[in-house]
Amino acid sequence: MERPIRQVVKRLVMALVVLVATALVVYADREGYRDSSDGPVDLLDAFYYATVTLSTTGYGDITPVSDSARLTNILVITPLRVLFLIILVGTTLEVLTERTREEWRLNRWRSTLRDHTVVVGFGTKGRSAIQTVCVTGLKKEQVVVVDPSSKAIDAATAEGYAGVIGDATRSDVLRRAEVHKARQIIVAPQRDDTSVLVTLTARQLNRTAKIVAAVREEENAPLLKQSGADAVITSSGAAGRLLGLSVLSPAAGMVMEDLIQQGSGLDLVERPVVRGEVGKTPRETDDLVVSVLRGHRVLGYDDPSVGTLQLTDRLITIVRATPETRVTPGVRPLPPG
Known part of the structure; x- marks a missing residue:
């Protein structure tokens, strides 16, 4: 048009x-x-x-x-x-x-937009993040992309996402993306200082949304945490660790790459404890449990304090990717790194 x-x-x-x-x-x-x-x-x-x-x-x-x-x-x-x-x-x-x-x-x-996902930046990181969350069943109509480049927004709208052109560090641009109604916000611009400003602005507009931000350098991660990010992914550090792991064990590197590539091979997912698993240990479940989320604590599967599973716990498991597991409500992928 x-x-x-x-x-x-x-x-x-x-x-x-x-x-x-x-x-x-x-x-x-x-x-x-x-x-x-x-x-x-x-x-x-x-x-x-x-x-x-x-x-x-x-x-x-x-x-x-x-x-x-x-x-x-x-x-x-x-x-x-x-x-x-x-x-x-x-x-x-x-x-x-x-x-x-x-x-x-x-x-x-x-x-009509409610509980949607706002993605700031439609580069390699932002595009991969959207593809990952859409694999789990999120509809494309529930994704809003914010980017200062009109070409990036044209590419996003061509793929079926809503687009807003503008500088996401400005509150009026984020309001146009209805960020105050969003359930989750993915911050993936090209610069670390932009990530900090976007996170600060987004947290000001929405106190309850889950904000996941990406930075290039690890030294900037604490600043993003202080700005209101719930989780911070260090792209250079994560890539470096994967490189090191691949040098030590190429097979282990391949497995890790498979785990963070949602929708194929093995998937790392978070899911609630079902009633049939209450009272069991993590090893007694049908899935391969990696960690247990109890309240705000992430406990290893072999942590003695886990004891038996409770109905309010959530499990981080490794499962075989299938169409059924990709769209199961309540199952969501974990961010890489």
């Missing part, structure tokens, strides 16, 4: 072509016109006559006097005048209609 400004420019060019064509027609038959002020009609007079004629102003100072000039006005100039008006009026109506339709669509979209 063309942008309104491009439509206006295209129509203005068309109107200019009609104007020039009309002026050339008048100039070619200039002997049949009279200028009440100085008599002969030159090229400037031809453009002046074309302008006032096409705009229906019609001052009457330059008039066709010969039969050929009057016939040309009937057969050529009048259709050109109609075409000129159609171009200008059509442009105005089309732009206003498009703007009204867009405003209506945005207002309707905002009124």
Whole structure:
């Protein structure tokens, strides 16, 4: 769909072509016109006559006097005048209609959007994060991408996500993404300082949403925590650890890469304890339990303080990726690193 400004420019060019064509027609038959002020009609007079004629102003100072000039006005100039008006009026109506339709669509979209996911940055990290959460059953209509690049937003909307162009460090841009109604916010811009500012702004607007942010350098992770991020992923550190693990054991590196690639092979997921598992130890469950979430504590599967499983616990397990496990409610992937 063309942008309104491009439509206006295209129509203005068309109107200019009609104007020039009309002026050339008048100039070619200039002997049949009279200028009440100085008599002969030159090229400037031809453009002046074309302008006032096409705009229906019609001052009457330059008039066709010969039969050929009057016939040309009937057969050529009048259709050109109609075409000129159609171009200008059509442009105005089309732009206003498009703007009204867009405003209506945005207002309707905002009124129905609740508990969605806002992703700041549609680069490699942001795109991978969206793909991961969508594998677990999140609908594309529930994802809003915020990016300062119009090309990135065009790419996001082409994939079915909603897009907001702008600087996410500004609260008005995040409000347009309805961040105050979001359930989770993924902060994945290109710069660490931008991550900090976006996290601060997002936490100000939404006190309850889960915010996961990415940084390049580990030394900036504590600052993001203080800014309100619930979880911080260090991209350079995580990549470095995976590289080191792959050097020590290529097979182990392949397994770790498989675990963080959601939807294929083995998946690392978080799920609630079912009633049939209450009173059992983590080793007695059907799944391969890695850790137990009890309250705000993450306990290892072999931690003595775990004891037996409680109904309020959540389990971090390794499961074989299948279509059923990918869309099970309450099962969500864990962030890599």
